[in-house]
Amino acid sequence: YYGPRYSPDGAMIVYSRTGGGGLTGSLWSRETGVFVMPAAGGEPERIARRGNDPQFDASGARVYFRTGGGLSKKLMSVGVDGRDEREVFDLKYVNFVEISPDGEWVAFTELYNAYVAPMPRTGGSIELNKDTKAIPVSRLSSDVGSYLHWSADSSRLHWMVGREYVTREVKDAFAFHPDAPRTLPTPAQARGIDV
Numbered sequence: 001y002y003g004p005r006y007s008p009d010g011a012m013i014v015y016s017r018t019g020g021g022g023l024t025g026s027l028w029s030r031e032t033g034v035f036v037m038p039a040a041g042g043e044p045e046r047i048a049r050r051g052n053d054p055q056f057d058a059s060g061a062r063v064y065f066r067t068g069g070g071l072s073k074k075l076m077s078v079g080v081d082g083r084d085e086r087e088v089f090d091l092k093y094v095n096f097v098e099i100s101p102d103g104e105w106v107a108f109t110e111l112y113n114a115y116v117a118p119m120p121r122t123g124g125s126i127e128l129n130k131d132t133k134a135i136p137v138s139r140l141s142s143d144v145g146s147y148l149h150w151s152a153d154s155s156r157l158h159w160m161v162g163r164e165y166v167t168r169e170v171k172d173a174f175a176f177h178p179d180a181p182r183t184l185p186t187p188a189q190a191r192g193i194d195v
Contacts (some may be wrong), residue, residue: 001015001016001017002015002016002017002018002052002053003015003016003052003053003054003055005054005055005056006039006056007039007056007060008056008058008059008060008101009060010039011038011039011060012036012037012038012039012056012060012080013036013037013038013039014034014035014036014054014055014056014063015034015035015054016032016033016034016035016051016052016053016054016065017031017032017033017034017035018032018052019032031046032049032050033046033047033048033049033050033051034046034047034048034050034051034052034054034063034065034078035047036063036080045082046082047063047078047079047080047081047082048063048065048076048078048082048085050067051065051066051067051076052065052066052067053065053066053096053097055098055099056080057077057099057103058101058102058103059103060080061079061080062077062078062079062080063077063078063079063080064076064077064088064097064099065077065078066091066097068091071092071093072092073090073091073092073094074087074088074089074090074091074125075087075088075089075091075097075128076088086125087125088125089106089125089126089127089128090125090126090127090128091108091128091129092127092129093110093111093129093130094108094109094110094128094129095108095109095110096108096109096148097128098148098149098150099119100119100150100154101150101152101153101154102153102154103119104118104119104154105117105118105119105150105154105170106118106119106128107140107148107150107157108128109144109148110129110130111130112143112144113130113139113140113141113142113143113144113187114139114140114141114144114148114157114159114168115130115137115138115139115140116137116138116140116157116170116173117132117135117136117137117138118135118136120134120135122134136174136176138173138174139187140157140168140173140187140190141159141161141166141168141187141190142186142187142188142190143161144159144161145159145160145161145162146159146160147159147160151167154170155169155170155171156168156169156170157170160195161192163194163195164192164193164194164195165192165193165195166190166191166192166193167190167192167193168187168190172184172185
């Protein structure tokens with residue numbers, strides 16, 4: 001069982017369930033995939049037969065999840081009823097994807113750096129990477145470690161580099177952002193807190 005998350009209203013939980021292996025055994029490996037269940041308890045319902053790193057969309061009506069591995073990764077979405085599965089992104093070189101809580105931004109990591117882009121509303125899949133031309137992409141970090149995640153209000157991204165907890169505001173990543181400063185800071189200017 002991996003990556004449990006609450007829905008925006010706190011009523012449901014989504015998680016992924018994977019098969020075992022040499023270290024963990026395979027006793028409970030039959031029903032794998034992405035599941036939702038009531039937060040108060042109850043029977044889980046499988047909404048996708050494969051996938052990991054699930055997260056609800058801003059409305060709580062759909063779930064994003066990652067599939068595949070190597071150079072054939074995808075970000076998919078499906079309704080909480082398990083219907084209407086869609087491919088959102090082709091993630092060939094991307095290691096990790098995190099949609100902002102308000103659904104307006106997508107953050108991702110590629111080659112030890114973090115990037116952010118506006119969440120497209122194309123209705124079809126696009127290739128997401130640091131060099132994509134389909135949507136504007138901005139580099140956030142000079143180095144990214146782990147645990148890339150959003151602030152609750154979707155205005156900042158946080159991550160760890162060694163023992164530093166680093167934060168960068170989205171407004172500092174794009175000149176078109178309504179609150180952007182006159183001169184955008186460089187990724188190297190992102191400062192962390194020594195934890």
